[in-house]
Amino acid sequence: MSKVIVIGGGPAGMIAAIMAGRNNNEVTLIEKNKELGKKLKITGGGRCNITNMRDIEVFLDKIIVNHKFLYSSIYSFTNLDLLEFFKKHNLEFKVEEDLKVYPQNDKSEEIIEVLKKELKKSNVKVIYEKKFKDLLIEDNKLKGVILENKETIKGDKVIISTGGMSYPKTGSSGEVYKILKKHGHTINKIYPSLVPLIVKEKWIKNLQGVSMKDVKVTSKYSKNKKIEMTGDILFAHFGITGPVILNISSYLNKMLQEKEVDITIDFTPNIKEEEISKIIRKNPNKAIYNNLREILPLNFIKEILNYLDIDKKPNELNKQDEKRIIESIKKLKLTCIGTRSINEAIVTSGGISVKEINSSTMESKIINNLYFAGEVIDIEGLTGGYNLQIAFSTGYLAGISV
Structure with missing residues (x-):
């Protein structure tokens, strides 16, 4: 004993x-x-x-x-x-x-x-x-x-x-x-690991409280390695959090001590760009956000359109602006500049x-x-x-x- x-x-x-x-x-x-x-x-x-x-x-x-x-x-x-x-x-x-x-x-x-x-x-x-x-x-x-x-x-x-x-x-x-x-x-x-990420883009704070399910997040976490994960996301005043972001942070935390890291978000991984184009123009006389609200939160779409400075109806929309909207939904790039403190890490x-x-x-x-x-x-x-x-x-x- x-x-x-x-x-x-x-x-x-x-x-x-x-x-x-x-x-x-x-x-x-x-x-x-x-x-x-x-x-x-x-x-x-x-x-x-x-x-x-x-x-x-x-x-x-x-x-x-x-x-x-x-x-x-x-x-x-x-x-x-x-x-x-x-x-x-x-x-x-x-x-x-x-x-x-x-x-x-x-x-x-x-x-x-x-x-x-x-x-x-x-x-x-x-x-x-x-x-x-x-x-x-x-x-x-x-x-x-x-x-x-x-x-x-x-x-x-x-x-x-x-x-x-x-x-x-x-x-x-x-x-x-x-x-x-x-x-x-x-x-x-x-x-800190399994921790929220701070992003450079200031307009993101306007999305505070918006949550979205099953988004796809992609990032390079070393010179030759890429991580891709799907899960739920939540926007905060400082940047982004939610299960998929917490998991991604485990790959990016060390790198973020030395430099900024870009991430790309696809908010509709199961919907192709062609389908989004059809949804945008579904009701030509309605506001674009009213058409897109069937696949995305209304406040998210409104803020994206505000960020892109697009205030048109679908029948007034040119192809270039349509492409910008779709890219913001399918390939939104954000710049991570750090993590929240270890006090907030899981x-x-x-x-x-x-x-x-x-x-x-x-x-x-x-x-x-x-x-x-x-x-x-x-x-x-x-x-x-x-x-x-x-x-x-x-x-x-x-x-x-x-």
């Missing part, structure tokens, strides 16, 4: 503590907040998109940073294993668009309550409102942790599951990176280098008996339940390995 200390009571930390406790270890879970799962509570707008039901091979393709590192953890505790874990507590789930999985009652609190029950069942001691300040290392051996006010807790093994730097109000402030760097770990540069890009972690156990290759789980590691998936599954899977593997 080992004395195991888990730092951070998010999904990765809770499942790690549960599994370590099940293996008859003496486990202490330290959480800096007054409650467990503070970030988990707000994920998915409080509905908790817990995982995704894609086959594991396809699932791994949705992990865009260091997905090979996750083979052992994801296969050790799959999406099906995760749901089975909760179903034993009579928790029911539903599968929605894009194979996203939510609790049947849309309540993240139900997920947290099950985890808390399992922590109690596994005899895990939970300490609240204590900040982790350092590792306790004596004679080059890990002996426990140091908390605020120089309080020490002795232990044989430590699991770090503090999260990254996104949503800092939930406790994931990123302070742990300085501690780990001091002890020899490499911390890859931190970027996940952190960057973190502890996976080269310094044993992917089969989640143990540090730098410090014996130190383990990692969750977003604190340089691993990152798209939206859709992938990042929560990463947290649970890496936490599970760390927990059974201590």
Whole structure:
């Protein structure tokens, strides 16, 4: 039996503590907040998109940073294993668009309550409102942790599951990176990911609040690589957001630190240009926006026409102006000049280098008996339940390995 200390009571930390406790270890879970799962509570707008039901091979393709590192953890505790874990507590789930999985009652609190029950069942001691300040290392051996006010807790093994730097109000402030760097770990540069994008074009702010479904967004994210995604978009005063933009941001965030990036948006990917031309001229004596409102939001079309400075009826429209309207619908170019701050990012890009972690156990290759789980590691998936599954899977593997 080992004395195991888990730092951070998010999904990765809770499942790690549960599994370590099940293996008859003496486990202490330290959480800096007054409650467990503070970030988990707000994920998915409080509905908790817990995982995704894609086959594991396809699932791994949705992990865009260091997905090979996750083979052992994801296969050790799959999406099906995760749901089975909760179903034993009579928790029911539903599968929605894009194979996203939510609790049947849309309540993240139900997920947290099950985890808390399992922590109690596994005899895990939970300490609240204590900040982790350092590792306790004596004679080059890990002996426990140091908390605020120089309080020490002795232990044989430590699991770090503090999260990254996104949503800092939930406790994931990123302070742990300085501690780990001091002890020899490499911390890859931190970027906001799954984050709204800021655009240069000022007229876009007039579209604030306009949302559109199933638009296609295309961009180059390196010299020879292009990304194309389809999903929902929402215009904001600073630029653009919505699921498809958040996912695109994961490919553009590093590049945007150095230069502007162009994106192209097709607002009607399932409607050809010829068909749009017919719709524009469908009722020749009506306003153009009245004809186009059958395929696009009225306020969007009005703003596009205003931006193009076109105030004509279809029977007055020349071919050049018609082409400009169609291009604004099918090939609107916007210039991204940055991302919103990491405070608005869903996940952190960057973190502890996976080269310094044993992917089969989640143990540090730098410090014996130190383990990692969750977003604190340089691993990152798209939206859709992938990042929560990463947290649970890496936490599970760390927990059974201590």
